[in-house]
Amino acid sequence: MKVLAAMSGGVDSAVAAARAVEAGHEVVGVHMALARTPATGRTGARGCCTIEDAGDARRSADVIGIPFYVWDLAEQFTSAVMDDFVSEYAAGRTPNPCVRCNERIKFSVLLDKAVALGFDAVATGHYARVDPGEPPTLHRAADAAKDQSYVLAVLAPHRLSRALFPLGDATSKEVVREEAARRGLSVSAKPDSHDICFIPDGDTRGFLDSRIERRPGAVRDREGRRVGTHDGAQGYTVGQRKGLRLGTPAADGRPRYVLDVSVVDNTLTVGPAEDLAVAEVVASESVVWLAEPPAAGARVEAQVRAHGRAVPCTVLEADARALRVDVGGALAGVSAGQTLVLYRGDRVVGSGTITSSVPSRSRGSAAGELGGDGPLDL
């Protein structure tokens, strides 16, 4: 096959490209230039955060012995991922930009362009497994700790069928690093990248502050009592504890979390951890099925964060437009905008963008199952 290897400049995508060559494919390396350099009077300005990464990717391609190009996808990335990230937060939702990038850039713009240029598939350094077939199926990686099937679950079958994940069988990141060193790839010891590539300093709040106009508003408890002031509801995430700066301690002295973000009346609702527990999760946007939609009443597993765990759930509704599951309080801190992925064992069943959730407390059920799902302190 003619394979385009997307090379970020990191160790995973470099080893993935090398493995694709070894598998007998005709491979071309491509680095996506995603940072848009602001236009200034200086025509010589070409600096951006990816220059070193592009250089690392080029050097890896040289060592592997494949042609290498840089493709400028900055415009598409800015609009489909960065602007989307901002507008989702502005709408009080919590986006996952990596999911978005896979869905709209890597396996959309890049893949379509590659296919148009005569390539059969795009290879990336993701840790996940695809079983080719009609339709293809997506599975968790051999290394559960590195598994990235969650951020790939949004790919429609016709896109997944053109995806290659040569690292899906890797048993650990260390194995991949050792392999990189063995292959003479200088990126073998390069540190892992940040979660959000376009916020290299990790300061999401700072990034949003310069892009969203926020004004102070009320922080209220479940009973509607004002317990503090926030500097703009946008930028807070359901489940967040840090940065609330509540003056009045809760009566019981226990930590309080964001339970709800309302952009419309610029209000945050806070409460104790157990109130984050969710009974039902509804995802009625961007629904994708990678298996037959399960019948109502079926038992599958649900995951709502890239690094979260999957919890058992019961399917309430599953069709082309929506999926709705009963997680019985096993998930906490679920926000609109996140992706709900359903698994059956290690196989991805389907996914959708979360549009709402039903808190356990409103159903009056005990929230005893609340466990350590994901970081509450986002």
Place this chain on the structure above:
Amino acid sequence: MTPDMPSSVYLDHAATTPIHPVALRALTEELAVGGNPSSLHTSGRRARRAVEESREKLAAAVGAAPNEVVLTSGGTEADNLAVKGLYWERRAADDRRRRVLLSAVEHHAVVDPAVWLAEHEGAELVWLPVDAEGRLDLEAFRSAVEQDPASVALVSVMWANNEVGTVQPVAEVVRICAPHGIPVHCDAVQAVGHLPVDFGASGLDALTLSGHKMGGPVGVGALVLRGGLDLVPVLHGGGQERGIRSGTLDSPSVVALAVAAGLAVRDGEDEAVRLAELRDALVSGVLEAVPDAVLRGPALGPDRLPGNAHLTFPGCEGDSLLYLLDARGIECSTGSACQAGVPQPSHVLTAMGIARQDARGALRFSLGRTSSEVDVKALATEIGPVVERARSAGLASRLA
């Protein structure tokens, strides 16, 4: 793939052109002998003689006096030396001289030092507009000079543009500056060997040339500096090149540079005719296969570098075209090579008023000594299907 490999169709001579076999021989022979031209002993004297004979040969090739040739590590260094060195010298003599006038289509080796001067040394840059063909607007230039001649530190206008091949009205620029005693620097990297360049007759004060654009080795070039004109050095050290450019002279490269320059100038006239014919055939071949491709820069004729063809292909991304041609063994460029690898719309095309979207689909084909009909025919055969495919990729890569 090296340019001389028959399997590759090399249409990127403006990036670098294969070293002339005679220059290569001179280079290796001199490399084998060695010696530091600054040494006083026998081997030093021998090396010095080789360098000075080469300096004379190079000077003769471009109509300069031998003592006007300042040898450098290449075009970028010569441009930096001219722009920074003249600015510092002129400002030191009169603090009002802070304006640097330069065309909007200069090479980065001129643009970036000028920008650096503006950011760090109080220079005030005046970007001079060009017309749709990339030619300097002389009236705008004249008024920029005459508005306040005493404040002009220097002027830098290239001989011919590296992307679209436009030959600039350098003689007129000199004529406008001369009455005011304003020094004019000219980056002639693309011109020497392709167009008649006579430094003495030009009236220029400084001229940049580069070895590897005319059949010499990479890493050597010169700033030709009018006798009696001083500038502040960029490199300080052992005092070579009359203290203007310190550093042990690279005698093998200098010898090869002079050989290449001599040959390029000797053959220049005939070669220009041959290349222009080939280039015209290349352009018609492309336009026949892709009727809506647009030739950018001046009309095919004396106002354009003979080996330059620059076209934009509507609906295509330059990087797609480059990849598809490369995969078929045809090597060209999307404009000037971008080492960082992060593509930017060309400032040259932007200055010519070409829309960003059109500029994205640009390809430069440049011919040289080793170019033949075979190359032109190969491109004419491949370009049609390549553009068709790139167009579908251009559509595909738009956001859904």
